[in-house]
Amino acid sequence: MLTLQSETLSQIYDHAKSEFPYECCGAILSDGTQEFVWKCRNIQNELHQEDPDTYPRDAHTAYVIHPDDLFRITKASETQQIKAFYHSHPNHEAYFSEKDKADAMMWDEPAYPGTTYLVISVYDTEISVKAFAWDDTAKDFIEVEGSFGKT
Numbered sequence: 001m002l003t004l005q006s007e008t009l010s011q012i013y014d015h016a017k018s019e020f021p022y023e024c025c026g027a028i029l030s031d032g033t034q035e036f037v038w039k040c041r042n043i044q045n046e047l048h049q050e051d052p053d054t055y056p057r058d059a060h061t062a063y064v065i066h067p068d069d070l071f072r073i074t075k076a077s078e079t080q081q082i083k084a085f086y087h088s089h090p091n092h093e094a095y096f097s098e099k100d101k102a103d104a105m106m107w108d109e110p111a112y113p114g115t116t117y118l119v120i121s122v123y124d125t126e127i128s129v130k131a132f133a134w135d136d137t138a139k140d141f142i143e144v145e146g147s148f149g150k151t
């Protein structure tokens, strides 16, 4: 179960809409009281342009967080908790893809144990979100319930 403030949800929705039709990516950190949305730069288009063999997808269907952004988040996580990473699926449903799973794993273990992954489905006029977290019994990411405050 992931609990988020409604203001946080509206911030990541705005991010997903502003990057549409490309994927957005970012993280939600918390100091225990307040939540902070870290909007990251998606460098997938640059990678695809420079090296399409290694990066066959562009930012319509993939994301790579700018390494500087990831570094700053890692630094901030020394004093704050990473509650969630998020990214969007423009014109697709909110599911946890095989690639999403691979990105979230390191050496067959979750790279950020205890961190939830939010996938935002964004279409022209519709937006929704699903939450996924590592399940020790299933040894897989499963959908978990989200509680996103009151709007």
Ligand SMILES: [Zn+2]
Pocket: 087, 088, 089, 095, 096, 097, 100, 119
């Ligand atoms: Zn995805």
